Amino acid sequence: MKVACLGAGYFAQFHYDAWRRLSGVELVGACDHNFAKAEGTGAPAFTELSAMLDAVRPDVLDIITPPPSHASAVAAGIAAGVQAIICQKPFCSSFEEARQVTELAASAGIPVIIHENFxxxxxxxxxxxxxxxxxxxxxxxxxxxxxxxxxxxxxxxxxxxxxxxxxxxxxxxxxxxxxxxxxxxxxxxxxxxxxxxxxxxxxxxxxxxxxxxxxxxxxxxxxxxxxxxxxxxxxxxxxxxxxxxxxxxxxxxxxxxxxxxxxxxxxxxxxxxxxxxxxxxxxGGDCVLALQRHVLEGLTNRQPFENVAADYLFxxxxxxxxxxxxxxxxxxxx
Missing domain, CATH: 3.30.360.10 (Dihydrodipicolinate Reductase; domain 2)
Structure with a gap:
């Protein structure tokens, strides 16, 4: 399963670490406006999301950025044909924007799982x-x-x-x-x-x-x-x-x-x-890894996901x- 990540800020370190510890995962890209931070993850580094998606064609896009970037990032992942998107909370900048993004993903048939790890x-x-x-x-x-x-x-x-x-x-x-x-x-x-x-x-x-x-x-x-x-x-x-x-x-x-x-x-x-x-x-008790494993198992075994975007709207x-x-x-x- 090829995974690419958007964001290399403070909390992103826990995402990259967990992906590396999960079997059956290849971390194929890290994207951040700060190239040095992206490069510091050890994954192939990019500064533009579209360039990363075109270059590595991931199965999973993991969005680890603040809410203002969520809508455009989810749309880019959908356009690139990823199998699933994981998006950090809080989901989008407003309830209305979150609803619109949820509808877009549903129409494309691509699951968006909110990274609500607690x-x-x-x-x-x-x-x-x-x-x-x-x-x-x-x-x-x-x-x-x-x-x-x-x-x-x-x-x-x-x-x-x-x-x-x-x-x-x-x-x-x-x-x-x-x-x-x-x-x-x-x-x-x-x-x-x-x-x-x-x-x-x-x-x-x-x-x-x-x-x-x-x-x-x-x-x-x-x-x-x-x-x-x-x-x-x-x-x-x-x-x-x-x-x-x-x-x-x-x-x-x-x-x-x-x-x-x-x-x-x-x-x-x-x-x-x-x-x-x-x-x-x-x-936090390795909850990031537990969530990521849950998503991988859902994709592999076609099991239902917890905290898909439609549920998280509540x-x-x-x-x-x-x-x-x-x-x-x-x-x-x-």
Missing amino acids: RFQPWYRSAKKLMDDGDIGTPLQLTFRLRTGDGQGPDAYQDRQPYFQTMPRLLVHETAVHWVDTFRFLFGRPTAVYADLRRLNPTISGEDAGHILFEFPEGRRALFDGNRLLDHAAENHRMTLGEGLFEGTEGTLSLTGDGALHLRRFGEVRTDTILPAREWSGF VREVEEAIYRSSETGTRVEI
């Missing part, structure tokens, strides 16, 4: 199985406390992703969408949201803290409590980005900053470690509802 993190896959198997009884509440600790002062985000400072929407559009999708993976589609968003660091343009309450069918709830200025107990704050709880009528699963998952039975104090902490290759819809809720101070139904 649902592929091992602790969420384990929690999903445990909840489905009834290990915590009837699940009622999900909570995640985002505490990245990288948002303080005038130099916030400059060492890794400096464009964060100028994004008009930050906490939700760039970060919390991970948990919009993860909560959807764990609990299904939310039916309403209530949000209170704030900007704490005056250096940046967008919001960097807030609470989002999600309502689900059958009385279930989820809470996203995000604050990029505060941290959590972890040697690597990028492992989980915070701490989580999965609560049910017969027990509680707790996610700690080292990536471990612990089970406490209802009424007990003692906990059992269900998923022990360990060193992972790649980012995440963009929820995102818009969150901002509307915060702006109006009201609960918004989806």
